[in-house]
Amino acid sequence: MRIAFLVAPEGVEQIELTDPWQAVRDAGGTPELVSTKPGRVQAFNHLDKADTFAVDADLDHARPDDYALLVLPGGVANPDALRLDERAVAFVQAFFTAGKPVAAICHAAWTLVEADVVDGRTLTSWPSLRTDIRNAGGNWVDEQVVVCRNGPNTLITSRKPKDLKAFDTALTEELQRVKR
Template sequence: MRIAFLVAPEGVEQIELTDPWQTVRDAGGTPELVSTKAGRVQALHHLDKADTFAVDTDLDRARPDDYALLVLPGGVANPDALRLDERAIAFIQAFFTAGKPVAAICHAPWTLVEADVVDGRTLTSWPSLRTDIRNAGGNWVDEEVVVCGDGPNMLITSRKPKDLKAFGAALTEELRKQRGG
């Protein structure tokens, strides 16, 4: 089962990429790094440069139909750059159109606001996004993980790196369901 991790070329919060990545691997999934450009992405640890990671597929070649689930890691710069890229927004929208689950943490729900997919949904995020989410018609709550929906169009969201354990548990549960287990 292939899982897409969509990130910008620079600015993804490293732990919000690597921790869910390992969760997907531990659950028997195959994570793939999708970005707006081929090559490598520069991760951050807060505002400091961290490691770089090889891109598996760029958005010109990535097809949402090839993936079972989409993960949107946070960091401030990462979703801010993605929401300005029409291909990234179309990629996200395609998961919702196809009824596939999407998981987003920290600032990543900015891309969901831009993709116009939060209306009527309950979700969480880094607290500074609450007004954006409410203005887009979403119901923002302050919880470590929120699972909105079951099955088609499921949305899993978390607030911050300290919530990664709960975020990972929700991801693992969804992957288990998709496997029929």
């Protein structure tokens, strides 16, 4: 089962990419790095450059139909860049339209807001996004992880790197549900 991890070419929080990536692999999924450009993406440890990662597919070639689930890692610059890319926003919207699960951590909720998919949903994020989420019609809560099944698909959200264990657990449970 292929799982898309959508990131910008620069600015993804490394642990929010690598930790769920490993959880997906451990659960028997096949994670694939999707980005707005081919090549490599530059990850960060907060504000410091970290490792780079090879892109498996860019948005000119990736098709949401080819993936069972979408993961949106955070970092401040990553979702800020994604929400300015019409292809990235459309990619996110396609998962919701198809009723496929989406998981987002930390600042990644900005991309959800831009994709206009939070209205009527309960979710969490990095605390500074609560007003953006509420203004978009979402119900923001301060919890480690929120699994919202309001609508045809599941939305899994989490606040920050310290919540990764809860996020990974919810993500792998959803993978098992999708496999059935």
